[in-house]
Amino acid sequence: MYFDRSNLSDTELLSFYRALLYPRLIEEKMLLLLRQGKISKWFSGIGQEAIAVGATLALEPDEWIMPLHRNLGVFTTRNMPLHHLLLQWQGSQDGYSKGRERSFHFGSRAFHICGMISHLGPQLSIADGIALAHQLKKEHKVSLAFSGEGGTSEGEFHEALNVAAVWGLPVIFLVENNGYGLSTPVSEQYHCKNLVDKAIGYGMEGVQVDGNNLLEVYQTIRTARAYAIKEQKPVLIEAMTFRMRGHEEASGVKYVPPELFEQWGKKDPVAQYETFLRESHLLDTTGIEAIRQELKHRIDEDVAKGLEPLPFAVNTSTELEDIYAPAAPVIPPSGTASEKRFIDAISDGLRQSMEQYPELVLMGQDIAAYGGAFKITEGLLGSFGKERVRNTPLCESAIVGTALGLSIAGFKSMVEMQFADFVSCGFNQIVNNLAKMHYRWGQTADVVVRMPTGGGVGAGPFHSQSNEAWFTHVPGLKVVYPSSPEDAKGLLNAAIADPNPVMYFEHKALYRSISGLVPDGYYTVEIGKARLVQAGDDVSIITYGSGVHWALEYAAAHPALSIAILDLRTLLPLDYTAIRDAVALTGRVLVLHEDTLTGGLGGEISAWIAEHCFHLLDAPVIRCASLDTPVPFAVALEKNFLAKSRLDQCIRQLTDW
Structure with a gap:
């Protein structure tokens, strides 16, 4: 394996070694903790560390990375404290996601790492958006998104690469081709010879690298970064590697031919880089062992700190409050x-x-x-x-x-x-x-x-x-x-x-x-607040959208019936106070919407009223909705489909109760 050390000092080469070895030693410790039942799940990246580490070293610290399961080296190279990572992996309340996510499903603005979701492909187009932001701000930066070879089969891969190419965005798409998507081999995943060949179809540059060669990954990403910034174009990189363990530890590796482990074992990224350092007279066996022991001691200290049992105080109010970020204040209308x-x-x-x-x-x-x-x-x-x-x-x-x-x-x-x-x-x-x-x-x-x-x-x-x-x-x-x-x-x-x-x-x-x-001026209407369109004594119609106009039209055509009309305006979150008040006005409620009946929002509103306002009701809550069919084209069929055609029938049913 040839290592290109161009423009890299001895000090940098040694620091690269620490960056590469550190996640390997953490992995070995995590596998031990997994067997001891101290962590619940682990996605091993043993054999693939050079890609995550090399890519992260090649970027600036404030350039966003979209990593996946097997990219521990991204987190460690960005110097995220191991004890804090351990809290995350245990589902601790003091982890990066307050116990709401497991393993690597989390992000951190401080470290410019975007948390993944299990669907994998969506990470790629997030990188497009970040790169577009750099472009709009005239910043000389890139974003980098990881994908596995399996993820390249997803529609999002095509869409993200196409958008980046059409808009000329400085994005690096880095595919870790480790041969298997869980147990599906590449022969059943795609039919082109190399994934990098897809680049030409999008009109972008593509490069294939040895993903087990730390310096080749680093130098390639550095070059790609410079190109993407100068030319304002994306780059596709395919890093060839191998996963030495299962998709996750519970998956095992029985589906992998044994000879592949022997073949790729000889290409181990850590062992190969150690050989390079020896041959370059930068480290000897004693020096290597000293660094290993130093890092192991550091890991043991962090593990002891990160595995301390911590109380988990569940607070339902906090859980609900964290669904949304605080909204902007309302700006009332003024002027003409x-x-x-x-x-x-x-x-x-x-x-x-x-x-x-x-x-x-x-x-x-x-x-x-x-x-x-x-x-x-x-x-x-x-x-x-x-x-x-x-x-x-x-x-x-x-x-x-x-x-x-x-x-x-x-x-x-x-x-x-x-x-x-x-x-x-x-x-x-x-x-x-x-x-x-x-x-x-x-x-x-x-x-x-x-x-x-x-x-x-x-x-x-x-x-x-x-x-x-x-x-x-x-x-x-x-x-x-x-x-x-x-x-x-x-x-x-x-x-x-x-x-x-x-x-x-x-x-x-x-x-x-x-x-x-x-x-005429700028103003806002508060999200989450319904509006009482008109008061009434006989029937309350709770509705929104076109239903408001149907209700107004019906009320105008039936002046003998006093109809209250509540326009929900916001469907999530619902204004339950206004709904309760509408029920109290008349005791007879019709929930009207254009959506189909089954699974429509009317079912949720009716259930809430039955649960919380039963004492205010003088009749069952009636739902008036469109037919449970697709929306037909012909005028006569569409009129019959829409809820408006049954509005009179539903109101009569309600008033006759």
Whole structure:
């Protein structure tokens, strides 16, 4: 094995040895602790240390790394205290994630390490977002994302590389090819000769390296870093290596041919580097042993400190409070107001939020020169430029991940889904990354996803879904659904101001069909607060979105019936105080929504009322919702599908009780 020591001093070569040996010795200690039952799980990177260590050494300390399971060397090379890591691995309340995550599923802003999720691929597009932030700030920095060879089969790999290439982002994508994704060999994982060959398909540079050669990894990453910064382009690196233990210790290695262990054992990265140091007369056997004993002693001290039994004080209030970061204060409207359509109120809010927050970036398909499918962003490109108003490739998942990366780097972002239906392609990033980020390691996900939603416009089953209930079940998200122009602007401004991820639903049928007075200046409407549209004595309709207008229309057509209408406005978190008050007004409650009946938010609201307001009820809570079918195209079928067609029947059922 040839080691290129170009531009490296003897002191650096020796410090590199300590950096390489340290995670190996920690690994050996962890395997012992695992057998003793003192830690519960371990993903071993023995045999792969040179990649994590070499890559981390090659970056600046403030450049973000997106590591995976077998990258202990990233954490140790960034000098994270071992005793603190041990607390994390035990699930201690004093670990990096307060006991909420295990093993390497955590991050740290202080060390510029982004916590992984088990779905692996989403890490790559987060790197895109961080690199975009460097680019926007004119910083000479890169981001680096790890992937295994198995992760290259995921759609996110394609999407992230494509976005980085199209936008010219300084990202290093580092694939650790260790031959197996758990037990699946590369022959069953991909059919190209080398993974690095994929680089040419994205129009980026690709390099294959010996992942067991510390200096080759280091020199390659340093070169790639310089290239990515100078040329503002991504690089794909495939590091060839081998996993000397199972995917995790419980998996074993019976599926691996024994001769591979012998073959790769001769290429052990620690042993090979020690041989290089001996041949370079920098260390002899005595010196090597002295360093080993010194590091082992240090590890033993940290283990003794990190394995001390600590009390775990469970506090339910703290758990719930840590779901969200503190929201921005409400800014009430002031000054003049003008008549605006629903769609114009949203556009107005976007423009004023762009002025309010210079760090706000808008992203979405066709949103730049074209102005978006519904022309909501029309004119913003001319006002704010292509860096802040960005057309995206057709890859919802990677763009949501990019938005998260921007947030990690201190930006705000708005992602426009062309139709709410298409959000399913970005579902994983939203529910597993955005939603859980703050709870897991205190990192905000300052992202708004705008969702043109709903039926009534003859758009058929793939452009008309009401899918808000998909997200109301996910702790960590906020779900907003305005029904009036004034709320549309104020809630959008509030969503952008809020450091938490917000799903902002806007009903397409309301865009140009309703108007109202909207304050001209910048203001926000508090997220989480419902609005009593009108009081009543006979029936309370609890609703949101298009349901508000259906209820108002019905009330106007039936003046003999005194109807209270509560517009929820925010679906997560729900305003339970307002719901209770609406129940108390009449004792008869109808929950109305355009979403389908089964699994719709009406079921949750009805259950809460039954549990908490039973003494206030004079009749069972009735739900009025759309049919449990996809949204049909034909006008007659769609009218029959929508909840509005059953509103009169449901109210009669309620009043006849």
